[in-house]
Amino acid sequence: MTGLEAIQHYNGFAMAGVGITIVFTALVALSLIISQLHKVLLAWENRAAWADAMRRWKRGNGRGTTEKELPDIEAIREPARQFHLLIEFTGEPFSLPVLIKRAESRGLARVHFTVSRLIECHLIVPDEDGYFRWNHEVYNRFSGRRKK
Amino acid sequence: MEDMDGQAAGQLKVFADLLPEQWELVVPLLTRIRVIEGEMLIRQGNRPDCLFVVLKGHFMIHRNEGRCITVNKKGSVLGWFSAFSPDRYTANVTALTDGWVLSVDAGTLRDQIAADPRLEETLLKRIRENISERHSMGAGGAAK
Structure with missing residues (x-):
């Protein structure tokens, strides 16, 4: 065969x-x-942003809400502490672009994104002259919650 | 226009009052572009070749001397002065987050405005509203 x-x-x-x-x-x-x-x-x-989006999706899942949610304040706890220290050092009111440059020069991660989150959480607020201030009232509440 | 139909762009407040024939002239000038966090969209002192309409994202409008405002509202106009004057940009615009903007060819738009003064009137009215909203929302500083 x-x-x-x-x-x-x-x-x-x-x-x-x-x-x-x-x-x-x-x-x-x-x-x-x-x-x-x-x-x-x-x-x-962009894993941090993805993780944040997933967390928000999980929280919002089933609620059927279409409202724009505020950023997860827990996710920015450490960056908020770092920026608080930096702003204490530089003084207030401060220029946002200068703050960003200083944060970058100190090696903080994703500075622009973090600043955006801090503004959305009202931890950084604008004054009337084009400069910004740290919102101590919101930060104290935020810190108080952290101590629990 | 890439990835965005003309109808969706036409619903943006800044273009809402345009007549159909004016809109036909503006549509070819629009390009949807993606921006990444930290990207400088406009540089103070450069020739104004584009203005931008925010679709998504958080942007910082800042001058070299340090003052700034931030905008994150859909439909906000960035570099609006370039639609009416070929003078240089008077402020920088930097993206704080990833996002999308609609880029408008400012040179051609200026030519069209010169040919049809009604277009200037319509756009300027909406842009003025946009700027005053921006300031009434508590964003400090000023930038063209």
């Missing part, structure tokens, strides 16, 4: 088919992974 007959006898065609299927499936899976890799990397780079 030789040639095609032998191949047929020993399930050669079926094995070739399975082999081709396995290889193509793996190649398709690999190409899909590579095509979506940038999304995974973007999510990894």
Whole structure:
């Protein structure tokens, strides 16, 4: 028994088919992974924002609310403490761009994003002259809650 | 216009009063662009080639001497002065968060405004409202 007959006898065609299927499936899976890799990397780079969004989604899930939620104050506890120390050092009122530069020069992470969160939480508030102040009242409440 | 239909852009307050024929002229000037946190969208002193309409995100409008305001309201206009004058930008705009803005080609818009003064009147009215809202909301400082 030789040639095609032998191949047929020993399930050669079926094995070739399975082999081709396995290889193509793996190649398709690999190409899909590579095509979506940038999304995974973007999510990894913005993991803090993603974690925050997930937390808010979990909290809001089932409530059916469409109101714009305030940022999770717990998530900015440590950055708030760092900025509070920095502002105590630099004095008030302060220039927001100068504060951002100082925070960056001290190696604080995601300074712009954090400042945005602090403004949204009313920990940093504008005065009437284009400068900003630290909201001690809100921060004291925030700190008081932390001590519990 | 990339990723945004003209109807959605037309619902933004700044364009709400445009007549259909004016809107037809403005639509081709719009481009939706993504900004990342920390990105400087406008640099004080540069030639004003674009103005921007906030779609999403938190932005800081600041002058070199240190004063600033922040805006995060959808439809807020950034670099509005460029629609009416080819003078240089008078403030910087930096994104505090990732976001989206609608970029408007200011040079072509100025040409269209020169050809149709009613367009200037309509846009300026809405932009004035936008700026006064910005200030009444307690954002200190001023920036064009």
